[in-house]
């Protein structure tokens with residue numbers, strides 16, 4: 001497991017995190033390859049399907065230069081399962097008290113879900129300084145994160161939920177945004193149809209935008 005600070009740098013360097021819902025284990029490596037071919041190297045696999053853990057394991061063992069994490073962590077046992085199957089980081093959509101001790105014990109990066117300043121500050125007090133702002137667009141999107149930057153200067157955010165390519169610049173221009181997450185890069189429909197070239201194209205488009213907005 002890479003050092004957490006290294007993972008935080010990888011997250012910021014990626015700028016965009018594809019959120020994947022994979023229905024067939026055999027799609028895991030091809031979709032990861034399609035995304036890395038497009039320049040995106042930090043991927044979140046949601047624990048919403050029967051094969052999600054196997055998909056994480058396949059990607060983790062694939063030899064691809066990729067950081068694979070588990071999303072939709074909603075109970076304590078998800079944390080141990082994700083670790084066992086090779087997840088290097090975790091992204092819970094929300095962070096109730098019953099998850100805190102398991103999350104704090106995870107050896108990699110944890111990006112816990114928040115929707116309010118109180119939740120963000122409470123998690124910062126527990127040692128989490130990169131949090132997932134979810135669901136980002138319904139909760140005010142980039143203008144909410146801009147408003148949070150002055151009172152919460154030490155917290156970085158990963159907005160996810162309703163983010164699109166068109167909305168990316170509004171997030172990536174904010175210094176307190178580590179990366180934005182979204183499913184538009186590899187939708188369940190494109191994954192099931194094996195549209196790997198399209199997925200690479202969308203990843204390349206996003207990765208080029210990150211480079212143009214965050215040079216160096």
Ligand code: 3PG
Nearest residue numbers: 019160161162163182183
């Ligand atoms: C999710 O809940 O699936 C993620 O937050 C991604 O949301 P999106 O589909 O709106 O990008």
